[in-house]
Amino acid sequence: MKQKSINLFLIISSLLGYLEWSGGNNIFLLKAEIEIFSKLFSNPLSVLHPLILIPVIGQVFLTITLFQNKPSKGLTYIGIGCIILLFLLMLFIGISTKNYKILLSTIPFLFFSVMAFLQFKKTP
DSSP states (O other), X not given: OHHHHHHHHHHHHHTOOEEXXXXXXXXXXHHHHHHHHHHHHHOGGGGOOHHHXXXXXXXXXHHHHHTSSSXXXXXXXXXXXXXXXXXXXXHHHHHHTTOHHHHHHHHHHHHHHHHHHHHHHHOO
């Protein structure tokens, strides 16, 4: 049960990422995903980008593990790997631009990723 909780927190924390760019534009990843899914049916080509699709696929893998009796180690690792690409990029951007909002928004996901790895390391 503990691994399922960690996977749930991984999904939730992946939606809390914050992006900010020129012109005073900003968005949380939850709102961005809602916009992505709304555009998916009206203009699917507009959402075909690796930095959009790969993290969403990772979230799908993590969601699948929530419905398994014993969450799959492989699916969890793949899910984390897909999402962490975006979060490491956001971490780099937050550090290099000294944007603490972006930097701090990455910490929960990175924390729960480490927790997931430690939990799987403890269980046989």
